[in-house]
Amino acid sequence: MLDKKPSATRRVPLVIATVAIGGLAGFAALYGLGLSRAPSGDPACKPAVATAQKIAPLAHGELAALTMASAPLKLPDLTFEDSDGRPKKLSDFRGKTLLVNLWATWCVPCRKEMPALDELQGKLSGPNFEVVAINIDTRDPEKPKTFLKEANLTRLGYFNDQKAKVFQDLKSIGRALGMPTSVLVDPQGCEIATIAGPAEWASEDALKLIRAATGKAAAAL
Secondary structure, three states, X not given: OOOHHHHHHHHHHHHHHHHHHHHHHHHHHHHXXXXXXXXXXXXXXXXHHHHHHHHHHHOOHHHOOOEEOOOOOEOOOOEEEEOOOOEEEHHHHOOOEEEEEEEOOOOHHHHHHXXXXXXXXXXXXXXXXXEEEEEOOOOOXXXXXXXXXXXXXXXXXXXXXXXXXXXHHHHOOOOOOOOOEEEEEOOOOEEEEEEEOOOOOOOHHHHHXXXXXXXXXXXXX
């Protein structure tokens, strides 16, 4: 008789523990399902995915590291300033295909990449395309301007964000892991492709791909 009482009392915490574990397992299962559910994306960005699929064969050579959009994704409406300190937003450029690039003077690959971006801007900028290179130096605002001037990079517009919030905004959607970062954006503000690291943007490979993205060179495919 003495042995039965302890075993009975032991059943109570055991039952409670079983229920608790079962509840936690159920919660974890539901939570896991929530995490694994892929976002449906912005329907307005489906054409950008179609563009990405169309130009994917051109992502080779100098642009082999380019990652094409596989799901509709609208970029945050990035905010920054122009050379006169006036506020700008990514949506101010709606209607154009953009190459949005984040750079800084402390980033050696960024500095090496800037001449190619400047040349790309000179060759293809117009009503349908623009390079939007945003500097994120957070200390001396004159340093990036001096760098561009000394390197004779005069075709790029000067944009900056001294708080580097543009980097954090792109990082929050998994599109900025390091510097430099470039995102090819369609006229509706949707991702076409992203590349982490520098690229030779003035190369023939890049020119063909950008022209195809803007619809100017369907024959290139």
